[in-house]
Amino acid sequence: MLVMDMLDEIKDKNRKQLEERLTQKGGYIIDEDGIKLDGDYFKKQVRIALKNCDIIDPTNIEEYIAMDGYFSLKNILNNMSQQEVIDIMKQSGLRGRGGAGFPTGRKWETALQYSSDKKYVICNADEGDPGAFMDRSILEKDPHSVLEAMAIAGFAIGSDQGFIYVRAEYPVAVKRLKAAIAQAKEYGVLGENIFGTNFNFDIELRLGAGAFVCGEGTALIESIEGKRGMPRTKIYRTAHRGLWQKPTIINNVETLANIPVIFQKGVDWFTKIGTEKSPGTKVFALVGKIETAGLVEVPMGMPLHEIIYDIGGGVPDGKSFKAVQTGGPSGGCIPENLLDTPVDFESLAKIGSIMGSGGMVVMDNTDCMVDIAKFFLDFTVDESCGKCVPCREGTKRMLELLEKITSGNGKKEDIDTMERLAVTISSASLCGLGQTAANPVVSTLRYFRDEYEAHVMDKKCPAGSCQSLLQYFITDKCIGCTKCAKVCPVHCISGKVKQLHVIDQDICIKCGACQETCPVNAITRS
Template sequence: MKIFRSHVLICGGTGCSSSKSPLIKKRFEDKIKELNLDNEVQVVVTGCFGLCEEGPIVIIYPEGTFYARMTVERVDEIAEEHLLKGRIVRKYLYDESAKNEQIKPLSEVDFYKKQKRVALRNCGIINPENINEYIALDGYMALGKVLTEMTPDEVIKLVKDSGLKGRGGAGFSTGMKWGFAAPNKADQKYVICNADEGDPGAFMDRSVLEGDPHAVLEAMAIAGYAIGATKGFIYVRAEYPIAVHRLEIAIKQAKLLGLLGNNLFNSGFDFDVEIRLGAGAFVCGEETALMQSIEGKRGMSRNKPPFPANKGLWGKPTIINNVETLANVPQIILNGPEWFKSFGTEKSPGTKVFALGGKINNTGLVEVPMGTSLREVIYDIGGGCPNHKEFKAVQTGGPSGGCLTKDHLDIPIDYENLTAVGSMMGSGGMIVMDEDNCMVDIAKFFLDFTVDESCGKCTPCREGTKRMLEILEKITEGKGTMEDLDKLEKLSMNIKETSLCGLGQTAPNPVLSTLKYFRDEYEAHVKEKRCPAGVCQSLLKYIITMDCKGCTRCSRICPVGAIEGKVKEVHIINQEKCIKCGACMDSCTFHAIIKK
């Protein structure tokens, strides 16, 4: 095996790839060859490093230098100075590292030092398209252990003892789910990996599949052994082409090495995996709708019971776990349940991956022990809101979750605490909002999403969410009444109690949580016909102040001729003509136009 003195790790996740990381890789390879360093320096494409805000990211080892916001144009200088002459190019370093003469290891950088990587342990470290790199980090050892040293019941007990809960949102015990399927007799059983990640702003599962696909394949085989299944399906969104490509490579490599297929580890156990592509329906994240889709039917939820463990895919016993849940399994097998319970909380052990987005300085992927506070995630890791704006709310759990306020910043994050304050863990989306966000508009945004994604099978979800959206639209247009707020709340509770599946049952959460914590904003829209954040266009007014110099610039740029006034005199805006486009305010060099 060739030994290299330096390794150039380049993020090959979707975010960095969209910002030209493949071109950066190509230029590094060409320049390294040009400098005759190709026998000394190796370029490695990895999965996501997590700090997406600073992408594309390049880390050079053994120094551990963290080059941020990399461009193709910077490659030559880094190759000539750093790789050839050993001089770090500090002006391109991630800011925090550049401040010190000695480069901080990643574990000491603010973004990373409070994280604990379990599901993401290999992301940003290994080449996901090289099975040997996964094996070098104890890959497939957990599968070998269970097949050669443990009975299926012992595997289920170990996972149950770890306290691992489903990371897809429901938080149900993984070991119990496996235990329900194991005793059921059938000629065929199935293991499904749910990679249908549909929450706006969520990319946790995608990043695991892109950065460490073998961890999921290994866990699926372990689950198959535990319940007696020989067939697995990965249901993944077709909008994840990099993840799909790397899964295809990983499955092919695992089969070539006998780690998938027949007679694994000479144990007599057979297990194979196929990929099924989803067409982007959010409802197919619900397990029964997902199975319908795999069977070639329209993705619509069905009543439970029977539960999938008894009667699932094609009527056979089936277990369904999401990507992050499965990514934890090999490490639990190798390190034991007590290790997994050594971090997190008593009721929610382990870690949780969050996609941190919205009004936050450090957009990216975060994995923290359960029990970490929202304040630590948003401020210590996320860096707070940009431009010194005041934090207002955070939406956890995506469209199914709820908005929490600054009063909740010190709540430890786990399944129980988030549910108690009107939100939920969900799959791990965490959208931060600042003082410029209108909470009525936020509720409308999420509800518009769920209305569009409803499968239409049950009346409460199909009709009820549509009526809720109509009320919210009425309120944001300044036509709402106080009776509408009562109607909205009552309708929300009815939909939660009567919808068929989780999509409908949780769809009202953003509305209920914003009504609870930001009712004053709803009342301002209704009583004062005013949007306090200045977001809802129908309620906006553009006003010209006495700072106006009468330059006429705004009147010349107004597309509908709504601004009147003479040269060197204060102008006025005809509110009946004004279409509230904001062009006048953007063009005013004296900042004499305000939005109310």
């Protein structure tokens, strides 16, 4: 059992060993400001939630302590009241990093105000956005930061029980969380009488089956209770009646990872980072058509242009930037002329997108925006729980219209129908999944309407991406080698040896085998 006086001793011993190991390994900056990753990729980043990732051994609690781990919890339990903890959270202005941006301090204060024989703290680690791996990285590389934050939250609201709801598809994260919880109990920073006080707090894992809708708070609660993961009608906030109808606070992984650092370095330090309304940093999974993909953590308010070009290195292979999708399948596509937009909750909302949990997908000139909208909506249709009609039926009808348009059978009135459906779905759906499901369609119609009209009016895909709208032509460069005719699976190419060949457009299935085979690049597509 760890006693309070041992914490400093463990820190001093392991900090020295950690610095020596990282110095030998190379790629780190070690100075009076701490330990940071070195390199051009990190120069414009400010790491708070990720501060220990790729620095400490996540399986060793003593290395977490070496980076000031559990000192915030120790100080709070011995020197602060519940209201003082909540006041600091409110002053910090920390907003939920799961997407909604709700002030964390206000959420905690609400739960404190309700008296109950039992209260709960839940960590939402059900990260379901395509291409997103922010929470996963924190859980795998710095699990103790989440455990410490949950214990702080438990003290603040008067809870002795926490749950981490994590995707079963994250086996490494699950393994390391189990090990971290066991270590924390062994060292006395979880369990009974933590740091010699009368505060008790325990944490259990609950594995999710991969339903995207369980990232929504009330659906997550239903799942923990052993029911089908479907959102509740929000008569009460979860801070009033949540898990088993008891006061419950739900924070996502990234939100929690910020909390120990705020208490270490203070409110003044934290609020100087980011913007007035959105202080701190945000972690993004920068993926797609980008030179350097990966996790980035940047101050709130940094323009999209700096993230994509200065950190990510821009679009590779000599292609041009077309759009960036923020907010995952519920987000919006942002065109090039809006890349000066600062990344914060209000600015992204103004241009029809959202922060979301932190997905950032870059697209180039070969991407069709109608097809992109179809891709995200297809995901949403699959992940809809089916409880409410606007989401269950409306998204399906909208997807059918997109499939009709990308196959070359669309009509002009289909665009108007989709716009009307979008209004109904967003205003009448029960939960956030349905309310934001139409965002990819609405944003692409707003900024790339000409592509929709080209698909409908001209029966062409300007990006050359929608296979059903492609046409292959053999140009005068043809040398009559017959190779294209031999590989065509439907035998739609005719012509004699050493003479110009012709493609029968009525038979062609647009597979592209002929273009790939032609030795003189005589076959084009449009």
